[in-house]
Every structure is written in structure tokens, then in C-alpha cells.
Amino acid sequence: MLELVDFGKSYDGVNAIQNVSFNVNEDEYLTLLGPSGSGKTVLLRLIAGLDRPDTGRIILNGQDITTMPTHLRGIGFVQQKYALFPHMSVRQNISFGLINHHSSPIRDEKKVNYLCDEMLDIVGLSGLADRGVGQISGGQKQRVSLARTLVTKPKLCLLDEPLGALDANLRERMTVELRDIRTTLGVSFIHVTGNEDEALGMGDRMIVLDKGCVIQIEEPNKLFAMPASVKVARHVNSYNILSGSTENNSFVFADYKLPMAAYAKSAAFYVVGIDKVTIEKVGSVKRKAKDIASFEAKFVDAEFMGSRVVYQFELADGQIFEVERHLSRETPVDYKAGEVRCLSWKAADVLAFASDGGLINENAKIRGTV
The missing domain is CATH 2.40.50.140 (Nucleic acid-binding proteins)
Known part of the structure; x- marks a missing residue:
């Protein structure tokens, strides 16, 4: 479904991403492991269209989208810091993308509420629709952020360290919930993390990134048993x-x-x-x-x-x-x-x-x- 070909990006003469090539399959959970500064977030921004690569191409469902504007790509991006609107309720945060969609905004209040309620049920937040985002926990905020992205039915969803701000118990519970949500919706995920247990435990396949370079792509159990280097x-x-x-x-x-x-x-x-x-x-x-x-x-x-x-x-x-x-x-x-x-x-x-x-x-x- 998604293919990156010889991606490269530098800032002020320093290479952030070098000759990165890989593909994401339909209905796949792909985890990307790397330490701080390895280029993980840069790579997500390039895929989302928030930055332009210096070299390489990105193909989505057979179409070259390298120069396509962000809002036309149909790619969702769940950022590390949630980026929720603090003055809005849970429902208003989730419905924002539906009401303000670039090409097909939904103005019918009943339809918007139906889609929001459906997504709230999927992410396990039924009954919290009218709560302010300041009244819910960190894990619930993460699920609101995810719901707001997924309610617009993206072709692919990017997650930038989605569990990084959660405590250990909540993180463990969310690892299961994220996989269940992805399976329910059938949307491919690219999940970036610096936590090796997270990457190994959640991905169908796993990429290891080091200093802007992909150093191994493999199924987690095989990579764990036989690291290439x-x-x-x-x-x-x-x-x-x-x-x-x-x-x-x-x-x-x-x-x-x-x-x-x-x-x-x-x-x-x-x-x-x-x-x-x-x-x-x-x-x-x-x-x-x-x-x-x-x-x-x-x-x-x-x-x-x-x-x-x-x-x-x-x-x-x-x-x-x-x-x-x-x-x-x-x-x-x-x-x-x-x-x-x-x-x-x-x-x-x-x-x-x-x-x-x-x-x-x-x-x-x-x-x-x-």
C-alpha cells in the first residue's frame, strides 16, 4: 500500500534520513524502533507531507504523492503530545475533522454524532463524549487523539510515540487496545517508539532505525532471535x-x-x-x-x-x-x-x-x- 524509495532529508547539512526504503502492507501494524535523534519523527513528517524529502519518492496505493499537499494524502497523524483542543469536549475534538474536512465536510449533526459515537465505542470511551478534555486521564486523551484521527477514515495512520507519556500499567493496557483498534478498523499503522519492548510486542513487522538509516526490517520474533548486526x-x-x-x-x-x-x-x-x-x-x-x-x-x-x-x-x-x-x-x-x-x-x-x-x-x- 505504501512504498518509500531512497528517502533522504538533511537539515543545515546534517543528514537526518539517508537512503531509506521500505514498504507498508495493507492491514499491517508496522513498528519503527530507534533512539532519540535517529530520525523517527522526521520520517513520519515526510510521510505525512509536513516536510518535503530532498531525495526519493513516496508511493501510496500506486500513486506518487511525494509532492502532494498534506491534506490531500489521506494519511492520519497522531502526535506525541495529543494536540487536543482544551476548550472543547471529547465529542467536539473528535468531530472537528469531520466538520472541517478539506473536501467532504459533514454538516449533518446527527451523522456527525453517529460517527463520533461509533468511534468512541471502538476506542472504549463511550459515556465520556461530553466531558472536557481536562477532565480525562492521559490514556483517555491518547484515545481521543487517536479517535479524532481515525474518524476521518485515513488510508494509513502514523503514531509518534503514542505511549511515551503514559505510566507503565496504562502503557501495557494501551498496547493491547491499540492493536485491537487497528484490527477492528483494518487501517495500517506505522508506530514509532524508542521502547524495544513496545516495538517487539506490537508490530507485525519491525524496522530498526539508526542515525537516519534502516539497519533491519523483520518480523519481531525473528529479529529478536537473530539480529542482523x-x-x-x-x-x-x-x-x-x-x-x-x-x-x-x-x-x-x-x-x-x-x-x-x-x-x-x-x-x-x-x-x-x-x-x-x-x-x-x-x-x-x-x-x-x-x-x-x-x-x-x-x-x-x-x-x-x-x-x-x-x-x-x-x-x-x-x-x-x-x-x-x-x-x-x-x-x-x-x-x-x-x-x-x-x-x-x-x-x-x-x-x-x-x-x-x-x-x-x-x-x-x-x-x-x-
């Missing part, structure tokens, strides 16, 4: 990344030597998921050089994150090595600061990356370099 692994934020060199089928860094598959003899980065590591008492792990990797490390701290806890251990070189545990599966352990434990994982769970950051596959070929 060290940069992607860092953005996913669920991996321990060690840098070093290989020596006789072992990976060497600091004072450690870890088993490494023969095909990864050129590896410069040794990467293991924080959920793949076990914590044992010192001396309890039976080391088998070919299939188990392990080392000792000092416990530093534990960070509770809702339904999971992340334990932090310090290695000999001072690097922090993390271990994730889900509280639904086991009771958290109260380790003491400075306590030494043995951390171990299966060698088969290790990902190897070359010095340029590209993933090394089992045929000793580099799959992606960024």
Missing part, C-alpha cells in the same frame, strides 16, 4: 555483548576464554541473550568445553521491571553482564552485593559477529554489516 542487538537491549578475538575455537576477552563454533573463527563480538544465562553456585557447573560456556562474576544489583527481574553481575574487566528471570516462573533470589556466582549458557545460544558488526552465519558468511 551488533547495532541491532544493542537496540533490542536484551543481549550481553562481549568484544574480543578468537583463538583455537575459543573466544578470548579480558581474562576469559569461551567456547566458540569453528565457523565463527573471525568473530570480534560474542553475543548471548540475557534470558539464556543461568546462575549457579561456584563449582556446581560441569564444564563441557564444546557445549557449555561459563565464568564467575560478582553480583552488583537487581532491577525489577514488572513481571521480570534483571540481575547485574560485574566481570573481571568491569563490564556488566545481565541475567533476566521472569517472576511467573521462579521466585527472585536475594543475592548479596559482591557475592560470586557462576554464570553459564549453552554454546549453541551464542551469536557471533565480525569486526564490522555483521552477523556470521553457519556457512561463515557475514549476513549483514552495519
Whole structure:
């Protein structure tokens, strides 16, 4: 439905977006993950027509809309700060786009109210139509903003960090509601976020953006399991990344030597998921050089994150090595600061990356370099 071809945009000689190409399918929830300054909002503004790209084209349903004015594109934009009218009620905010539509405004009050009530029901705000926007919660404001955009039936909806201002509990609930709303209406979403859990959990496909460049596009479960580069692994934020060199089928860094598959003899980065590591008492792990990797490390701290806890251990070189545990599966352990434990994982769970950051596959070929 939407295709971006070689998009580029710079401001004062600084590249904000570089050679970005991707497509959005019909009836798809596409998430776009990137840190602050990576070009996420710039990209949405270009798609919406609020800014003009320096290079490239944008195709919507077969039509080149690169130079088309914003109001003719049929693309909805839900901004991060809601942008609601504070002097209007919930209903008046939602109906604004219907009454003031550029080409087909609706003046019939009964029809406007019907469409508003229908949308209020879809976004779960029935009964709040006559409330002032200052009388509703942050999550409700987000849904009003979404309803105001969707009531005009856009071909595509852009969401700029829609959950960023919500507390953790509300954010978790809204992740489910947004997907349900999109499914009900059958409108494709592009959802921009800096939160890796949000991007992985909500998208049918996921794009990772870094310094204005797309560095991977993939289904979230596949991207999580097999990041194409060290940069992607860092953005996913669920991996321990060690840098070093290989020596006789072992990976060497600091004072450690870890088993490494023969095909990864050129590896410069040794990467293991924080959920793949076990914590044992010192001396309890039976080391088998070919299939188990392990080392000792000092416990530093534990960070509770809702339904999971992340334990932090310090290695000999001072690097922090993390271990994730889900509280639904086991009771958290109260380790003491400075306590030494043995951390171990299966060698088969290790990902190897070359010095340029590209993933090394089992045929000793580099799959992606960024």
C-alpha cells in the first residue's frame, strides 16, 4: 500500500534520513524502533507531507504523492503530545475533522454524532463524549487523539510515540487496545517508539532505525532471535555483548576464554541473550568445553521491571553482564552485593559477529554489516 524509495532529508547539512526504503502492507501494524535523534519523527513528517524529502519518492496505493499537499494524502497523524483542543469536549475534538474536512465536510449533526459515537465505542470511551478534555486521564486523551484521527477514515495512520507519556500499567493496557483498534478498523499503522519492548510486542513487522538509516526490517520474533548486526542487538537491549578475538575455537576477552563454533573463527563480538544465562553456585557447573560456556562474576544489583527481574553481575574487566528471570516462573533470589556466582549458557545460544558488526552465519558468511 505504501512504498518509500531512497528517502533522504538533511537539515543545515546534517543528514537526518539517508537512503531509506521500505514498504507498508495493507492491514499491517508496522513498528519503527530507534533512539532519540535517529530520525523517527522526521520520517513520519515526510510521510505525512509536513516536510518535503530532498531525495526519493513516496508511493501510496500506486500513486506518487511525494509532492502532494498534506491534506490531500489521506494519511492520519497522531502526535506525541495529543494536540487536543482544551476548550472543547471529547465529542467536539473528535468531530472537528469531520466538520472541517478539506473536501467532504459533514454538516449533518446527527451523522456527525453517529460517527463520533461509533468511534468512541471502538476506542472504549463511550459515556465520556461530553466531558472536557481536562477532565480525562492521559490514556483517555491518547484515545481521543487517536479517535479524532481515525474518524476521518485515513488510508494509513502514523503514531509518534503514542505511549511515551503514559505510566507503565496504562502503557501495557494501551498496547493491547491499540492493536485491537487497528484490527477492528483494518487501517495500517506505522508506530514509532524508542521502547524495544513496545516495538517487539506490537508490530507485525519491525524496522530498526539508526542515525537516519534502516539497519533491519523483520518480523519481531525473528529479529529478536537473530539480529542482523551488533547495532541491532544493542537496540533490542536484551543481549550481553562481549568484544574480543578468537583463538583455537575459543573466544578470548579480558581474562576469559569461551567456547566458540569453528565457523565463527573471525568473530570480534560474542553475543548471548540475557534470558539464556543461568546462575549457579561456584563449582556446581560441569564444564563441557564444546557445549557449555561459563565464568564467575560478582553480583552488583537487581532491577525489577514488572513481571521480570534483571540481575547485574560485574566481570573481571568491569563490564556488566545481565541475567533476566521472569517472576511467573521462579521466585527472585536475594543475592548479596559482591557475592560470586557462576554464570553459564549453552554454546549453541551464542551469536557471533565480525569486526564490522555483521552477523556470521553457519556457512561463515557475514549476513549483514552495519
